[in-house]
Amino acid sequence: MNLTDDYPVIESNLIDSLGIFHLVSFMQREFQIEVRDEELVPDYFGTIGQMARFVESKKR
Amino acid sequence: MHHLLHKSASEHSDRLAVVDGTRSMNYAELSRGANQIARLLIDVGVSRGDRVGLYLDKSIESVMAIYGILTSGAAYVPLDPRAPVGRLGYIARDCDIHVLVTGTEKADSWESLLTEAPQIETLIAPNAVEADVDRRPGVRTLTSEALTSQADSASDSHGIELDLAYILYTSGSTGNPKGVMLSHLNALTFVNWAADRFGVRPDDRLSSHAPLHFDLSVFDLFAAARSGAAVVLVPSATSVFPVEVARFIEQQRISVWYSVPSVLTMLTLHGNLKRGAFPKLRQILFAGEVFPTKYLRQLMEFLPHVAMYNLYGPTETNVCTSYEVPPLSPDQTETIPIGKAISNVEVFSVKDDGVLAEPGEVGELYVRGSSVMRGYWGDVERSAKGLVRFPFAGEIPDLVYRTGDLVRQDEDGNYRLLGRRDAQIKSRGYRIELGEIETALNAHPSVVECAVIPIPDEMITNRIKAYVVVCDATAESDLVRFCADRIPSYMIPELFEFRDSLPKTSTGKVDRWGLSAVLVDAERGSHDRRPIEEVYRRTVSPGYVTGEPDR
Numbered sequence: 001m002n003l004t005d006d007y008p009v010i011e012s013n014l015i016d017s018l019g020i021f022h023l024v025s026f027m028q029r030e031f032q033i034e035v036r037d038e039e040l041v042p043d044y045f046g047t048i049g050q051m052a053r054f055v056e057s058k059k060r
Numbered sequence: 061m062h063h064l065l066h067k068s069a070s071e072h073s074d075r076l077a078v079v080d081g082t083r084s085m086n087y088a089e090l091s092r093g094a095n096q097i098a099r100l101l102i103d104v105g106v107s108r109g110d111r112v113g114l115y116l117d118k119s120i121e122s123v124m125a126i127y128g129i130l131t132s133g134a135a136y137v138p139l140d141p142r143a144p145v146g147r148l149g150y151i152a153r154d155c156d157i158h159v160l161v162t163g164t165e166k167a168d169s170w171e172s173l174l175t176e177a178p179q180i181e182t183l184i185a186p187n188a189v190e191a192d193v194d195r196r197p198g199v200r201t202l203t204s205e206a207l208t209s210q211a212d213s214a215s216d217s218h219g220i221e222l223d224l225a226y227i228l229y230t231s232g233s234t235g236n237p238k239g240v241m242l243s244h245l246n247a248l249t250f251v252n253w254a255a256d257r258f259g260v261r262p263d264d265r266l267s268s269h270a271p272l273h274f275d276l277s278v279f280d281l282f283a284a285a286r287s288g289a290a291v292v293l294v295p296s297a298t299s300v301f302p303v304e305v306a307r308f309i310e311q312q313r314i315s316v317w318y319s320v321p322s323v324l325t326m327l328t329l330h331g332n333l334k335r336g337a338f339p340k341l342r343q344i345l346f347a348g349e350v351f352p353t354k355y356l357r358q359l360m361e362f363l364p365h366v367a368m369y370n371l372y373g374p375t376e377t378n379v380c381t382s383y384e385v386p387p388l389s390p391d392q393t394e395t396i397p398i399g400k401a402i403s404n405v406e407v408f409s410v411k412d413d414g415v416l417a418e419p420g421e422v423g424e425l426y427v428r429g430s431s432v433m434r435g436y437w438g439d440v441e442r443s444a445k446g447l448v449r450f451p452f453a454g455e456i457p458d459l460v461y462r463t464g465d466l467v468r469q470d471e472d473g474n475y476r477l478l479g480r481r482d483a484q485i486k487s488r489g490y491r492i493e494l495g496e497i498e499t500a501l502n503a504h505p506s507v508v509e510c511a512v513i514p515i516p517d518e519m520i521t522n523r524i525k526a527y528v529v530v531c532d533a534t535a536e537s538d539l540v541r542f543c544a545d546r547i548p549s550y551m552i553p554e555l556f557e558f559r560d561s562l563p564k565t566s567t568g569k570v571d572r573w574g575l576s577a578v579l580v581d582a583e584r585g586s587h588d589r590r591p592i593e594e595v596y597r598r599t600v601s602p603g604y605v606t607g608e609p610d611r
Contacts (some may be wrong), residue, residue, distance in 0.1 A: 037330045
């Protein structure tokens with residue numbers, strides 16, 4: 001498996017419902033951002049690329 | 061069980077039977093499709109009592125295949141499409157699957173599964189077309205064309221209610237999964253009770269959240285079919301995002317939801333719910349693990365119009381008790397009971413001295429009645445340990461199931477779950493034998509010894525931690541990867557700790573209790589935000605308890 005920026009990490013079941021909360025808590029700590037419940041959606045978390053863009057938009 | 065579908069097809073032919081994203085199918089279509097699958101199965105040599113594997117994502121095709129397999133007189137064996145192929149190969153060999161219904165989404169894994177299970181002769185892929193399929197020598201691969209050329213009228217196989225309907229494989233303590241054999245009667249005992257108890261109607265829309273290899277799916281599919289209601293499949297990506305789950309229930313106008321509590325806890329905490337959300341929802345059923353009382357209360361406050369039910373039962377008994385949750389007082393912290401026996405099922409608890417436990421006394425829960433399984437596939441020894449002679453029988457001998465769960469009955473007759481007698485745990489509703497994880501780790505050439513213990517967790521019941529002694533520089537990531545080829549992801553330890561040795565009991569066994577105590581110490585010094593007292597209390601009391609950590 002090639003973990004590219006556009007690999008569907010949710011659709012492929014690589015990240016499950018528990019994993020996503022570990023991920024969010026990591027992001028909040030690492031990047032000093034706050035992820036609101038309504039932001040936890042496939043458009044922002046479906047791929048690594050989408051997550052990176054989401055974090056960047058929050059940092060701005 | 062398939063008669064539930066075919067009967068609804070004659071009474072409610074135009075009613076919606078299954079919704080899968082933008083696709084849907086009415087009862088007449090589902091029944092005709094199931095008949096075609098049944099006829100094709102019979103054509104390729106499947107006969108009454110055979111096991112047919114299901115290896116595809118949950119979809120209209122998989123629902124149709126279940127009914128097709130049952131209609132042909134065979135039993136279905138759902139294989140977890142996410143599980144390692146090695147484990148699935150074991151299952152396919154264990155119950156001697158020769159025909160597999162699959163889908164193009166699993167085509168990349170066919171080769172390795174066929175290598176693992178060389179007795180498989182036929183693949184049926186309803187969503188594939190002839191031209192696109194890579195054929196393998198020696199294996200017949202049939203596609204949608206072969207299905208649609210079959211007649212869609214009923215093919216009556218003469219079955220009886222004691223015939224096997226499905227086999228569900230659950231975690232086994234010796235390292236291999238074990239196949240729980242359930243008959244049509246076993247399932248119908250539960251389905252008939254449930255459809256009546258919850259008053260499922262033709263205008264209901266039932267969610268289907270649990271995967272097909274998980275027995276919660278039996279309610280979703282068959283209670284819907286019995287009532288002529290629609291079952292709406294929850295896309296697997298949806299359940300990862302609590303706000304998406306909320307949107308799904310709202311937009312799909314779900315009226316009966318059934319899932320493990322952890323999904324509902326996530327929905328409560330992160331679903332952005334408003335009081336009075338989901339006006340169409342009338343019932344929430346949950347099973348598989350303990351629902352933390354404080355989150356259950358919060359959910360009930362959001363959804364005052366929804367009736368909530370706790371259902372309990374190991375796979376071996378379908379569901380055997382139920383409890384309708386009354387309004388919970390703000391200061392209640394105690395876990396809710398598992399309730400009382402369902403119709404046509406009897407439960408009782410037995411103390412260590414073999415005497416029936418009175419209300420207030422702790423005992424092991426036994427289950428008697430027609431929802432109790434036929435045994436474990438091909439395993440007389442384990443069957444005999446689980447199914448024992450009814451200790452209080454009169455003249456007529458009878459078998460009952462020992463759950464291994466410790467319970468206490470309240471004065472009002474409701475049972476409360478206290479813990480396990482053995483090393484079986486729950487995590488996210490999945491039932492896990494710690495021994496199966498240890499067996500997987502021990503297979504690694506660098507692992508000298510290991511012990512896997514549960515860490516109580518409010519959200520998912522237990523997280524899994526492995527203590528490992530290795531003889532070289534093997535890293536955690538190596539062990540995770542090694543496990544991923546052997547056990548499903550929900551069983552892979554989340555935490556690893558490397559040690560020079562493991563504490564032993566006087567008999568030389570690994571001292572899980574010693575490790576649990578270390579764990580409590582470690583939690584105290586860590587950055588973990590959970591209150592220590594709570595971790596301590598939950599580590600050494602119910603959940604994972606009572607004298608005998610080793611089997």
